[in-house]
Amino acid sequence: MKKYRKPYRVKTKKSIFRNRFFWLGILILVIFSGFFYLTCFHSFFQIKVIKISGNEKVSTESLENLLNEKISQKVLFFPSQSIFLANFGEIKKEILKNFPQVAETDLKRKFPETILVQIKERKPAAVFCPFFPEEGESCFFIDKEGIVFEPLLLNVTRKDLITLKKDIGWEINLGSSVIEEEQLSKILEVESKLKNEMKILLEEVLVVSEERFDAKTLEGFQIYFNFKENLNWQLTKLKAVLEEEIPLEKWKDLEYIDVRFGNFAPYRLK
Numbered sequence: 001m002k003k004y005r006k007p008y009r010v011k012t013k014k015s016i017f018r019n020r021f022f023w024l025g026i027l028i029l030v031i032f033s034g035f036f037y038l039t040c041f042h043s044f045f046q047i048k049v050i051k052i053s054g055n056e057k058v059s060t061e062s063l064e065n066l067l068n069e070k071i072s073q074k075v076l077f078f079p080s081q082s083i084f085l086a087n088f089g090e091i092k093k094e095i096l097k098n099f100p101q102v103a104e105t106d107l108k109r110k111f112p113e114t115i116l117v118q119i120k121e122r123k124p125a126a127v128f129c130p131f132f133p134e135e136g137e138s139c140f141f142i143d144k145e146g147i148v149f150e151p152l153l154l155n156v157t158r159k160d161l162i163t164l165k166k167d168i169g170w171e172i173n174l175g176s177s178v179i180e181e182e183q184l185s186k187i188l189e190v191e192s193k194l195k196n197e198m199k200i201l202l203e204e205v206l207v208v209s210e211e212r213f214d215a216k217t218l219e220g221f222q223i224y225f226n227f228k229e230n231l232n233w234q235l236t237k238l239k240a241v242l243e244e245e246i247p248l249e250k251w252k253d254l255e256y257i258d259v260r261f262g263n264f265a266p267y268r269l270k
Contacts, residue, residue, distance in 0.1 A: 039082060039084045039085075040075050040080050040082050040084070040085065041075070041078065041080055041082070044112050044113070045082055045083050045084060045111075045112050045113065046080070046081045046082060046083070046113060047071050047081045047082070047083050047086065047113055047114070047115055048113040048114070049113055049114040049115070050064055050067050050068070050114075050115050050117065051114060051115070051116050051117065052064065052117045052119060053116075053117070053118055053119065054118050054119040054120055054121070055102075055119040055121060056121060057101050057121060057150075058099050058101050058102060058119060058121060062099075063095070063099070063117065063119070066094060066095065066098060067091065067115070067117065070086075070087070070090065070091045070094055071086045071091075071115070073085060083109055083111065083112065083113060083114075083115070086107075086109070086115065088107045091107060092105050092107065095119075096175075097175070100122075100147070100148070100149040100150070100174035100175035101121050101122055101149050101150055102119055102120070102121060102122070103120050103121060103122040103143065103147075104119075104120040105117065105118065105119055105120065106118040106120075122141075122143040122147065122149045122150075123143060123144075124141040124142070124143065124150075124158070124161055125142060125143050125144040125161070125184065125188065126141075126142055126161050126162050126163070126164050126184065126187075126188070127139050127140070127141060127142075127152055127158055127161050127162070127163045127164065128140050128141075128142045128148060128163075128164050128165075128166070128178055128179070129163060129164070129165050129204075130165070130166065130167065130168055130172065131165055131166065131167040132167060138151065138152060138154060139151070139152040139163070140152055140172060140174075140178075141161075142164075142178060142179070142184070144181070144184065144185070144188075145177070145181045145184075146177050146178060146179040146180060146181050146183075146184045147175065147176070147177055147178075148172055148173070148174055148175070148176055148177075148178050149174055149175065150174070151174075162187070162188065162191045162202060162204070162205060163203070163204040163205070164179065164184075164187065164204070164205050164206075164207060165204055165205070165206050165207065166178065166179060166206075166207035179207060183207070183213075183227055186213075186225075186227060186231055187205050187207075187213060189231060190215060190225060190231060190235070191205070191215070193235055194215065194217075194223075194235075197235075197239075198238075198239060198242070200217055200219075201217065201218045202215050202216065202217055202218070203216045203217065203218050204216050210227065211226055211227055211228050212224065212225070212226060212227070212260065213225050213227065214256075217251075219251045219252060219254070220251075220252065220254075221251060221254035221255055221256055221257065222255070222256045222257075223238060223256070223257050223258075223259060224256060224257070224258040224259065224260050225259060225260060226259075226260035226261065229260060229261070234259040234260065235259075237259045237263070237264070237265040238257060238259045238265060240265070241257060241265040241267060242257075245267075246267065250269075253269050253270050254267060254268075254269055254270070255267075255268045255269060255270050256268055
């Protein structure tokens with residue numbers, strides 16, 4: 001019996017140009033490339049306008065220079081100022097780092113070519129003076145958070161703000177904290193109640209330690225307070241001893257009143 005072999009067939013390879021997946025990949029690549037060019041390089045989405053509002057003391061020009069520097073970047077070795085690529089988180093950090101007077105900033109995109117920058121500047125809550133100032137160092141404005149943000153010009157006084165003194169032991173840098181927010185809040189509360197409820201005006205407040213601060217009055221006597229104890233109770237004791245034991249005409253002879261501890265407010269006359 002004769003055996004027959006099947007004839008050998010040579011398979012012809014299909015051309016890649018007839019492969020639908022090849023053309024689908026090309027289509028996806030074209031769409032991606034177009035989208036990439038549109039968002040990164042097309043002039044329609046390049047930042048051309050920066051609108052800044054809310055700043056009074058911080059220079060608009062300085063802010064614009066910083067923003068222009070931060071929105072300019074390289075993409076595949078080509079320059080771009082795409083509104084899509086602007087890193088708002090990084091820009092906010094740089095604004096706060098370079099401008100201590102800025103407390104908060106908010107950035108928004110206004111398509112296709114505008115960035116809106118809202119600035120909130122720090123407001124002075126008190127004047128801070130170090131006990132032992134460095135050479136050329138004087139006093140500074142601090143905000144309600146205890147952040148130093150602006151030097152007080154020489155021969156300038158702010159009688160509407162309480163003056164704080166504290167030994168911090170280091171050189172003061174703008175933007176740094178020199179007193180805890182909670183401590184400052186308590187000092188401002190005491191200053192307000194002394195002024196409005198007892199008609200006692202303060203010359204300055206000395207932050208002696210983490211537990212103690214001394215309020216120096218315009219009459220010349222000092223009041224010793226405790227940060228850790230109940231302030232309302234300390235003020236109640238102060239009011240009682242002034243009304244019952246030390247009449248107004250004797251305030252000039254008073255050296256101090258200590259309201260820090262217990263139920264008593266010991267005092268000393270000169």
